[in-house]
Amino acid sequence: MYSIEQRDADLRGTTSAITYTLSFDRAPQHLVHVRMRVDRVAGDAVTLVMPSWSPGSYKIRDYAGYQGNVVAYAVKGGARTRVDASWRDKASLVVPTLGAEAIEVEYLVYCHERTVRTNHVNRFHAFLVPTAVCMYVEGRTQEIHHVRLMHNQTQWPSVSTALSPVAAPGADGVLLGALNYDILADSPIEIGDHQVRTFTAAGAMHEVAMPTNHALDIDWLTAQCERIVKVEAEIFGGVPYDRYVFIIQIYPGAGGGLEHARMSVNAVDPSTLLDASKVTGLLSLLCHEYFHLWNVKRIRPAELGPFDYTRETYTPMLWLAEGLTSYYDDLLTYRCGFTTEKAYVEALSKEHIARLAAVPGRFAMSTRDSSYLAWLKLYMQSPDGNNRFPSYYLKGGVAMFLLDAYIIDHSDGTYSLDDALRGMWKRYQADPSRGMTEDECIAIIEESTKIQVRDRVLSWLSGIDELPYEEILTPLGLRVESTAKKSDPVTIGEKIPFARVPAAPYCGWGLAESNGKITVRSVDDNAPAAQAGIGIDDEIIAVNGKRVSTIAQLDHYLGTAVGTTATVDAHCDGRLYSVSLTPIAPPSVRLVEIESPSSRQKQMRERWLRRNL
Numbered sequence: 001m002y003s004i005e006q007r008d009a010d011l012r013g014t015t016s017a018i019t020y021t022l023s024f025d026r027a028p029q030h031l032v033h034v035r036m037r038v039d040r041v042a043g044d045a046v047t048l049v050m051p052s053w054s055p056g057s058y059k060i061r062d063y064a065g066y067q068g069n070v071v072a073y074a075v076k077g078g079a080r081t082r083v084d085a086s087w088r089d090k091a092s093l094v095v096p097t098l099g100a101e102a103i104e105v106e107y108l109v110y111c112h113e114r115t116v117r118t119n120h121v122n123r124f125h126a127f128l129v130p131t132a133v134c135m136y137v138e139g140r141t142q143e144i145h146h147v148r149l150m151h152n153q154t155q156w157p158s159v160s161t162a163l164s165p166v167a168a169p170g171a172d173g174v175l176l177g178a179l180n181y182d183i184l185a186d187s188p189i190e191i192g193d194h195q196v197r198t199f200t201a202a203g204a205m206h207e208v209a210m211p212t213n214h215a216l217d218i219d220w221l222t223a224q225c226e227r228i229v230k231v232e233a234e235i236f237g238g239v240p241y242d243r244y245v246f247i248i249q250i251y252p253g254a255g256g257g258l259e260h261a262r263m264s265v266n267a268v269d270p271s272t273l274l275d276a277s278k279v280t281g282l283l284s285l286l287c288h289e290y291f292h293l294w295n296v297k298r299i300r301p302a303e304l305g306p307f308d309y310t311r312e313t314y315t316p317m318l319w320l321a322e323g324l325t326s327y328y329d330d331l332l333t334y335r336c337g338f339t340t341e342k343a344y345v346e347a348l349s350k351e352h353i354a355r356l357a358a359v360p361g362r363f364a365m366s367t368r369d370s371s372y373l374a375w376l377k378l379y380m381q382s383p384d385g386n387n388r389f390p391s392y393y394l395k396g397g398v399a400m401f402l403l404d405a406y407i408i409d410h411s412d413g414t415y416s417l418d419d420a421l422r423g424m425w426k427r428y429q430a431d432p433s434r435g436m437t438e439d440e441c442i443a444i445i446e447e448s449t450k451i452q453v454r455d456r457v458l459s460w461l462s463g464i465d466e467l468p469y470e471e472i473l474t475p476l477g478l479r480v481e482s483t484a485k486k487s488d489p490v491t492i493g494e495k496i497p498f499a500r501v502p503a504a505p506y507c508g509w510g511l512a513e514s515n516g517k518i519t520v521r522s523v524d525d526n527a528p529a530a531q532a533g534i535g536i537d538d539e540i541i542a543v544n545g546k547r548v549s550t551i552a553q554l555d556h557y558l559g560t561a562v563g564t565t566a567t568v569d570a571h572c573d574g575r576l577y578s579v580s581l582t583p584i585a586p587p588s589v590r591l592v593e594i595e596s597p598s599s600r601q602k603q604m605r606e607r608w609l610r611r612n613l
């Protein structure tokens, strides 16, 4: 029976027949030593398996590749005897029991990849993702699992995780536990000297842990987390946990997040907390990952729990898991008061509608297929990917915006997507052990909002046509406008007009520049660059006979040629070639308000943007 619900009180004082003891003596070399003990063994052998992926991140990562020095023992009468274990496949180890009462396996794990879904250990901290550290015992994943951390508690006083304390920390280390392997797999651990703050909201305890080398304001961040908890809990009528941990990793170049049932791991660049104009990006990420504790961890497609950790799990429903969450993350950022109404509509316009308009792949693959093939598409995106599929985050999110607008309009403002979410939440509470089929999910949306949406929403998600913006958004007094971008007039000093600066032209290519060399990184289908015959990895050398060595220079020479044809000299596979390129003015797609909206349009729009500050 699949369950990810755990309360700290469930684990206190428990015993476990499966225990991992983690030691950090070799942390400077990015190594963790694992001693895994399995008691009450029966039969001739025990099979231990290292997962190949982490739920929430749809990519085969083959964590066993980072494992080494594996040694197995049989324990009889308290004495250990080394035994010959053998590999059944790349990640499964078969350990003979030889009539012993327990087996032990020791191994090292190399932990030196800093993302929210991989291990990162050094002399200053350890961030551990259990799917990448802890092998499971085949056939015994439903038992209690304990993890004993043997770190120097003076140097690393803070431990932040959703795993529950089993006993008070002492000379035996820090003993933590999970009711089953799925909960262990879902509970990363941050150990170090990081700052931690706590607050109580919606009747539950919350921890904010901030591992970073930067002097940043954790108290401010904690206050914003509290606001997020209150706003999101209001949708669902409370929170389903006793304790929740926000881990916020802040280091240069960081990005991304990963959701868990009682915690989230969020990673951002320090600039997001040093620059007020960037901080909404962090707050929107926190809203997103926190929202997942409902939508993905509990409300979920049938395929997303229980999991087969050894191979890909396929679902067409990431439009619900990630699309709906992407629509809600900015909406919740607005509902929390982190953005104004105007800024929210602008974000929806720029980050969702305009970004989708720049994806030729939306005409090549449906959102449902893009979800099904996430393992090979979004998570292994080729340089040509933008032409081949739309992200289920992006197109799924815009489809959910349209669905919300449709429900609000057709129910005359009585219902919205919030009601559909509450319907799905009720369904989870009635039977947490299984997720929803797509059929069931759409039936719940219809039942909760009294609006028929099935054919429509399935055509948006299964089709490759442009979404019907005009039909759906007009009732909210909105429309999507496509125009050529005009450059705004620039002035200097006392409003003296500045010299004419041509707008950067649009060629439909992505470029990279390095050491005076300009390389083509992507080419949009049917765009001027593709029509000219320019390909990925070609090097652009000259425009109209003028040598170019920076992108700014290239744009400048092409800018004077918008609408006219330029000669481009380029290089491919060791040979030079020359083609004619006709750049166009950059396209601009925007979500705008209809001029002089009717009172009903105003009413529907207000309903959509309702919030309680």
Ligand SMILES: [Zn+2]
Residues within 6 Å of the ligand: 288, 289, 292, 321, 322, 325
């Ligand atoms: Zn997400």
